[in-house]
Structures are given as C-alpha cells and as structure tokens.
Amino acid sequence: ISTSCQLSEALDVMSHCLEAVRVWMGANKLRLNPDKTEWLWMLPPKGCLDSPSLTLDGENLYPSERACNLGVLLDSQLKLEQHLSAVTRGTFAQVRLVHQLQP
Secondary structure, X not given: OOOOOOHHHHHHHHHHHHHHHHHHHHHOOOXXXXXXXXXXXXXXXXXXXXXXXXXXXXXXXXXXXXXXXXXXXXXXXXXOHHHHHHHHHHHHHHHHHHHHHOX
C-alpha cells in the first residue's frame, strides 16, 4: 500500500483487512489476539513524525520496532541486523556443541 499521500486511507484499508481476517478466524473457531498482533511501519516518510495505529476489534494497534515472521526478525528500517545477530549467535552455539562431541 502506498502511503505517501493517503496515509489515513491506507490505514483504513489495513484496519478493514485486519477486521476481515478476525471475522474469518472467528467463523473458523479461531481467535486473532490483538495483544500478539504486530505490524511494522516500514521506512516511514521523513516528514511523518506521528506513529500511526490500526484498529482491531476496537483496540488500537501501534507499530512494532521489530517483528518475527517465519523465523526472520524484521525491523522497521529493513536492516536485518538483529536477525543476522540471532542467526550468528545460534550458529556459534551449535558449533560449540559439535566441538564438545569430538573425542
């Protein structure tokens, strides 16, 4: 969604999409938990100082600094530094475990 000029319109569309997902999940005996729902405000425009919010089931959802999707840590600036740090940390932990197995 392009948010350069129509920020409020884009937020309304996203809120309606979230509401449609919530309704579908409810019809299928699932629940979309607003406390665990995260969204990223990717590369906000330089002139935009306000933090936008989406509405889900009457609750305001504010953008997260980072979110995890399918094991990938994404941040609002798309730098992937935290993801690479986590992968590196996990890799070194596995290497240490393999090293301990050697006779």
